[in-house]
Amino acid sequence: MPKRKTEKKKLNIPQKNPEKLIAKDDVRIDGRKLDELRPVKIEVGVLGNADGSAYIEQGKNKILAAVYGPKEVHPRHLALPDRALLRCRYHMAPFSVEERKSPAPSRREVELSKVIREALEPSVFVEYYPRTSIDIFIEVLQADGGTRCAAITVASLALADAGIPMRDLVVACAAGKVDGRLVVDLTDFEDKEGEADVPLALMPNLNAITLLQMDGGLTVDEFEKAVNLAIDGCRELYKFQKEALKSKYVAVKEAVEE
Amino acid sequence: MKQKWLNKSFVFKVMNMPLFYEKKQLVTPGDFLAEGNYIAGENTYKDDDKIYASRVGLVDYDARKIHVVALKAFYVPSVGDTVIGKIVEVGTGGWAVDINAPYLAMLRAADVLDRPFGFRTSDLPSIFDVGDLLITKIIAYDRTRDPLLTVREPGLGKIMRGQLVKVTPTKIPRVIGRKGSMISMIKKETTCQITIGQNGLILINGKTPEDERLAVMALHKIEEESHTSGLTDHVTEMLKKKKEGVEHA
Amino acid sequence: MSSSPMVVRVKQKRIAELISSGKRLDGRGLTDYREVKLEVGVIERAEGSARVRLGKTEVMVGTKIEVGQPFPDVPNQGVLTVNAELVPLASPTFEPGPPDENSIELARIVDRGIRESKAIELEKLCIEPGKKVFVVFIDIYVLNHDGNLIDASSIAALAALLNTKMFNYEVEGGEIKVKPGYTPLPIKNHPIAVTFAKINDKLIVDPWLEEEQVMETRLTITMDKDGKICAMQKGGHGYFTLQQILEAVKIAREKAEELRKLVVRG
Numbered sequence: 001m002p003k004r005k006t007e008k009k010k011l012n013i014p015q016k017n018p019e020k021l022i023a024k025d026d027v028r029i030d031g032r033k034l035d036e037l038r039p040v041k042i043e044v045g046v047l048g049n050a051d052g053s054a055y056i057e058q059g060k061n062k063i064l065a066a067v068y069g070p071k072e073v074h075p076r077h078l079a080l081p082d083r084a085l086l087r088c089r090y091h092m093a094p095f096s097v098e099e100r101k102s103p104a105p106s107r108r109e110v111e112l113s114k115v116i117r118e119a120l121e122p123s124v125f126v127e128y129y130p131r132t133s134i135d136i137f138i139e140v141l142q143a144d145g146g147t148r149c150a151a152i153t154v155a156s157l158a159l160a161d162a163g164i165p166m167r168d169l170v171v172a173c174a175a176g177k178v179d180g181r182l183v184v185d186l187t188d189f190e191d192k193e194g195e196a197d198v199p200l201a202l203m204p205n206l207n208a209i210t211l212l213q214m215d216g217g218l219t220v221d222e223f224e225k226a227v228n229l230a231i232d233g234c235r236e237l238y239k240f241q242k243e244a245l246k247s248k249y250v251a252v253k254e255a256v257e258e
Numbered sequence: 259m260k261q262k263w264l265n266k267s268f269v270f271k272v273m274n275m276p277l278f279y280e281k282k283q284l285v286t287p288g289d290f291l292a293e294g295n296y297i298a299g300e301n302t303y304k305d306d307d308k309i310y311a312s313r314v315g316l317v318d319y320d321a322r323k324i325h326v327v328a329l330k331a332f333y334v335p336s337v338g339d340t341v342i343g344k345i346v347e348v349g350t351g352g353w354a355v356d357i358n359a360p361y362l363a364m365l366r367a368a369d370v371l372d373r374p375f376g377f378r379t380s381d382l383p384s385i386f387d388v389g390d391l392l393i394t395k396i397i398a399y400d401r402t403r404d405p406l407l408t409v410r411e412p413g414l415g416k417i418m419r420g421q422l423v424k425v426t427p428t429k430i431p432r433v434i435g436r437k438g439s440m441i442s443m444i445k446k447e448t449t450c451q452i453t454i455g456q457n458g459l460i461l462i463n464g465k466t467p468e469d470e471r472l473a474v475m476a477l478h479k480i481e482e483e484s485h486t487s488g489l490t491d492h493v494t495e496m497l498k499k500k501k502e503g504v505e506h507a
Numbered sequence: 508m509s510s511s512p513m514v515v516r517v518k519q520k521r522i523a524e525l526i527s528s529g530k531r532l533d534g535r536g537l538t539d540y541r542e543v544k545l546e547v548g549v550i551e552r553a554e555g556s557a558r559v560r561l562g563k564t565e566v567m568v569g570t571k572i573e574v575g576q577p578f579p580d581v582p583n584q585g586v587l588t589v590n591a592e593l594v595p596l597a598s599p600t601f602e603p604g605p606p607d608e609n610s611i612e613l614a615r616i617v618d619r620g621i622r623e624s625k626a627i628e629l630e631k632l633c634i635e636p637g638k639k640v641f642v643v644f645i646d647i648y649v650l651n652h653d654g655n656l657i658d659a660s661s662i663a664a665l666a667a668l669l670n671t672k673m674f675n676y677e678v679e680g681g682e683i684k685v686k687p688g689y690t691p692l693p694i695k696n697h698p699i700a701v702t703f704a705k706i707n708d709k710l711i712v713d714p715w716l717e718e719e720q721v722m723e724t725r726l727t728i729t730m731d732k733d734g735k736i737c738a739m740q741k742g743g744h745g746y747f748t749l750q751q752i753l754e755a756v757k758i759a760r761e762k763a764e765e766l767r768k769l770v771v772r773g
Contacts, residue, residue: 051332070332070360107611114608114742121744123287125303125312130401132360160287163331163428165312167303168288198739205288205310208746212726214739215623220756223736227749245286249314249329 042244052162060144070132088117119211145188172201173233299325342455555671585632661700
């Protein structure tokens with residue numbers, strides 16, 4: 001995508017002049033307001049073989065999630081006596097980013113797989129199915145910042161679609177600091193050029209925060225505001241998430257009502 | 259999991275009402291269904307005094323209990339269920355059977371053999387081998403041990419012929435219909451023998467491949483169009499039309 | 508970090524019950540650290556080194572400086588690389604082999620603290636823009652695992668960085684010529700990680716191994732020298748409420764200050 005590269009270079013120039021990332025009237029580079037999410041499109045039950053699946057587009061992010069299980073654990077010695085083994089693989093397609101990414105899992109992907117799993121695990125009744133595994137596969141087809149959050153939102157739907165008993169859905173959204181201003185749902189560019197990024201995942205009905213990371217620099221006061229902004233973002237996204245899940249089942253519901 | 263709701267303002271505003279959903283309303287995991295002295299039924303859970311949905315489904319309740327009719331769920335073994343399974347492993351003392359559930363089921367050699375089981379004398383693969391399909395019944399199961407199967411009852415045993423259809427386990431009640439109305443109608447119209455596995459697998463045996471094909475079509479129609487009303491009539495109509503078509507051809 | 512399921516249940520229960528009543532099995536208060544012992548310059552071959560004992564947890568960090576290429580997007584900055592090894596001699600649960608998710612996460616948490624607080628003045632490590640820069644390797648070596656590897660490693664990494672000396676050099680015709688003497692690595696910030704565990708809905712700092720095995724959730728907050736938050740990481744299969752996180756931030760600020768005094772002297 002040579003076009004985007006030149007675009008990027010152009011954007012790189014005002015880097016020294018912070019006013020350009022957010023214009024005077026509080027408009028961000030992509031035209032959004034400070035507390036505005038990117039457009040979201042979510043679909044549930046998109047893959048044939050998986051027990052559960054979902055797809056999300058959030059801005060330019062395009063992410064697929066699939067769930068297999070609960071099923072026999074392979075290799076068997078990994079089975080846990082008192083709960084299901086939740087496994088998660090977050091993986092980026094080689095063509096998902098500007099420069100080709102090697103398909104071998106990077107250290108970043110290993111870490112994200114872990115934190116995503118730990119963000120989803122509080123929502124799953126793993127204790128219901130001891131000695132089994134529940135496998136979550138996340139493929140980032142195109143990345144533009146905030147992929148771990150979008151991955152959590154979509155993977156939670158795939159879990160629900162697989163019929164796995166859950167305490168709540170998990171929805172995730174980042175907030176951050178760009179040009180000295182707190183904003184929600186950062187793009188890759190805003191994340192790279194900005195001062196801080198706070199990805200957060202929430203079980204919205206239980207008010208439980210299941211993912212929290214942060215990098216950059218924030219005062220304690222700014223952090224508190226950023227966390228609240230991310231939580232508001234999660235609540236907004238939750239509406240779309242829930243709607244996507246419901247819309248798959250509306251047809252089924254009519255049947256039972258009959 | 260112990261929950262503490264430190265910020266109650268996030269919870270729904272209708273706090274004074276004990277029930278927050280109507281019957282048959284579609285809910286998703288985490289939806290706060292009720293508060294107070296209700297019993298948390300299937301596909302719900304209770305935390306402190308609050309009851310939440312744990313699966314996508316439709317709310318139902320009576321005076322004491324609230325539950326969710328799951329719209330998507332996998333098969334969980336239950337003692338007494340007839341299930342159709344596939345042999346995936348022949349062990350030293352029996353067979354491992356895939357019954358479309360989170361756990362592999364076990365069929366012990368002793369269940370099948372007339373004389374005592376011996377390592378030398380009993381050639382298990384000659385009885386059931388990997389890939390064989392069985393109609394079996396679950397005789398024991400709890401969360402600590404894999405389900406145990408039997409074939410020692412009339413109608414159980416190895417499947418020698420027929421067609422297998424897989425439907426979502428949650429749709430099995432729909433296939434059976436009210437008091438068996440749907441399935442008896444299909445049997446009558448297609449003259450096929452039909453064995454329903456509670457685990458979502460259905461075996462069809464007809465006199466001709468054409469009869470079997472009709473039965474398969476009927477089952478697919480039920481699964482795909484389970485949202486339309488008057489389904490039994492639709493399926494009957496379809497079967498009659500198809501049969502006429504065949505006769506006239 | 509890795510928790511073996513082989514904890515005696517009775518002990519687990521005891522730990523959890525004690526914490527509910529505001530006490531800990533080893534007599535500490537909920538927000539007390541274990542004793543920190545720090546030695547620096549313990550490995551002469553390394554450019555900088557430190558050995559930290561946090562109770563019985565023991566971590567060694569060595570730094571190495573080499574000449575390498577800069578990243579294309581930051582051609583005039585030196586490169587920072589953090590790696591962690593959970594060597595098998597440190598715990599029966601550590602296996603030989605390539606880094607697993609626990610060691611990768613540990614390295615990345617320490618890396619984020621140093622990188623995001625801009626602790627190292629990477630611009631000063633540029634030799635020839637776009638071509639040659641200094642690469643700072645921070646290798647974390649866990650020698651004994653008794654819980655809270657993150658904080659022990661973060662302290663050891665900062666101490667090792669402050670202990671790191673670079674050789675003096677000159678560039679002559681594109682070649683690097685070593686000159687006599689050393690200068691300290693340019694360090695301008697001092698990030699300190701403070702790790703919390705949530706057990707029975709209570710927060711404790713500096714969990715030791717058996718508390719880690721009981722904890723539902725973990726939160727690491729890295730504070731820089733100005734009291735700003737520079738990195739954060741939640742771990743474990745549980746959750747936090749917003750109030751708990753804000754409380755943790757408050758505690759982390761104090762604790763980081765205390766710990767920093769032990770590492771940065773004068």
